[in-house]
Amino acid sequence: MKHKTFILILILLVSFHFGTLKTSAATATISVTPSSTRVLVGSTITVTVKVSSAAPLGGWNFDVSHSSNLKMTYSSFQNSLYVADVATSTNQKSKSYTFKFTAKSSGTASIAIRNSYVLGYDEKQMTVTNGSRTISIITQAQLEASYSKNNNLSTLSISGASLSPEFNKDTLEYTAELDPDTTKANVSAEVEDKKASVTGVGEIEVTDGVNRHEVKVTAENGSVKTYVINVIVKEYNPIEVKIGDETYTIVRKKSLLEAPRYYKETTITLRDEEIPAFTNDITKFTLVGLKDDEGNIDYYIYNEDKYTPYMELSFDRVVFYPMEEESKGVSDKYKKATVTYDGKQIDAYKIEAGSRFALIYGMNLETGKKDYYLYDTEENTLQYYNSEEIDLLNETNNKYFIIIIILATVSLISVISSIVLLVIMIKKKKQNKGYKMDDLLEATQRIKTKKRS
Structure with a gap:
């Protein structure tokens, strides 16, 4: 204890210039290590200051100096930027201290060691190397402006097929043909900039006909580029139907179809081939699946080689099939309009164009009853429209x-x-x-x- 007291007194004497000691050959380093050298305005920077030497330490003191755009908020040594300490063992060769600073404004900040003095355990003065570090403080706008905008692919391929046209980072859409009955394929891609990320790679499932597959590249700055591969799985003698100006392909694999609610599985015969279909005893509809040229499958009502788009509106207690109907039995206050459900336009009637409520004519698929229903466009609910009560009230x-x-x-x-x-x-x-x-x-x-x- 007397020995440590002597060292501390000696340090203080030197600090106030009451005397000097003869310099020895031993050396010490006081390093400065920030948690980051690039931070945002308002961020907290944690700085570790370490006193170290190859020889045992005795005592030391130093100041931690910083630029005006930093504010010290914490110090592990008496919450001070001035450190005066002694070794706690005869062979202690290092000691670390933690400081925290808040970045006040943008620019270059600095943290440095000043006025240092270190004694070895042998009570001889050491030659000290004082550390310092600079930190770049930037705003959020400056940070985002520095992000890479590169969202290009350097390679793109699919197993079992060649891309057409040949891959070019600036070409965004391709076609690839796979053999019949292919159900899976592997998509590979590499980004041009390692800071970018890519989705849509790996094993994908494919079905007969066109399968639209997207590979998306997100640059460091968040901008997205989408590459499209139209994966065509060849079919043996595909059955095509034309509706208006569009050409569709009959879905012949039952595994690609899921029975709509209140419908049961059945089959129909087209070109001497059994085609999966679904029927409902109440609606008397027969539904088949048609695939468009982008690979999307939708149900259509099949009736003597005629195909009509089928749509269901599913609510909490009602599965509803919208139908066309003149506004019979509807108040003259209602005018023809449209509402959007699941991205599709549906004929309706509203009192005002911006009204929350709309009347929709159609069939309850559970009961088969056709009538008007009141649709709440905000709550997405549907309830029976009681025209008798409305008429009585009127x-x-x-x-x-x-x-x-x-x-x-x-x-x-x-x-x-x-x-x-x-x-x-x-x-x-x-x-x-x-x-x-x-x-x-x-x-x-x-x-x-x-x-x-």
Whole structure:
């Protein structure tokens, strides 16, 4: 203990320039290691300051200096930037301290060791190498501006086929043909910039016809480039149908189809081949799957070689098939409109174009009942539209309206009558005043006549 006290006193004496000691050949280093050399404004930087030597240490002191765009928020040594400490063992050769700083503003920041003094355990002064580090402080905008924009692929391929056209990083769409009955393929791709990421690689499942597959490359700055491979699995004698200007292919594999709710599996015969289909005893519909030129499969109603698009609206308690219907039995206040459900446009009726509620005509697939239903476009709910209650309410409102009109008419007649009666009374009163004036004049004349005689 006396030995350590002596070392500490010696350090303090040197710090205040009360004397100097003879320098020995032993060396020490005070290093500065930040958690990052590039940080955002407002971030916290953790800095480790380490005193080390090949020879046993005795005691040391130093200042941690920093630039004005840093603010010290923590120090493991008495929460101070000044450190004065001694070894805790005879063979201690290093000691570390932790400091935390907040980055106040953008620019270059610095942290350095100043005014250092180190004694070996042999009480001889060591030659000290003071460490320092610079830190780049940037704003979020500066950080994002520095991100790479490269979202190119350097290679793209698919197993078992060649791409057409040949791969070029600037060409975004390709075609590849696979043998019939192929169910899986492997897509490989490499990014041009290692900081970019890619999705859509590895093993993919494919079916007969066109399979649209996307490979997306995301650059460091978040920009995305999409490469498309139209993987065509050849079919033996494909069955094609034309609807309008579009050509579709009949789906012949049952594994690619899932039975819609309330429908059961069946088959139909096309070109002497059994085709998977689905039927419903209530709707009497027969559904088949058609694939478009992008590989999308949708159900169509099949009826004597005619195909009509089939759509279901699935709600909590209702599976609904929208149908076309003139606005019979609907109030004149409703005007024809459209609503969007699952990305598809559906004919409807609204009181106002921006109204939340709409009337949709169609069939409840569970009951087979066809009628109008009220669709809530915000809550995505559907309920039966009770037109009888609406009609009854309208009838009641009309009755009340008629009563109000009658009462208003009676009130108006009463007011007019009162005005007419008042006018008549005023006229009579004026006439009476006239008669009295004539009598007075006549009496006055008689008196004058008597006086003269």
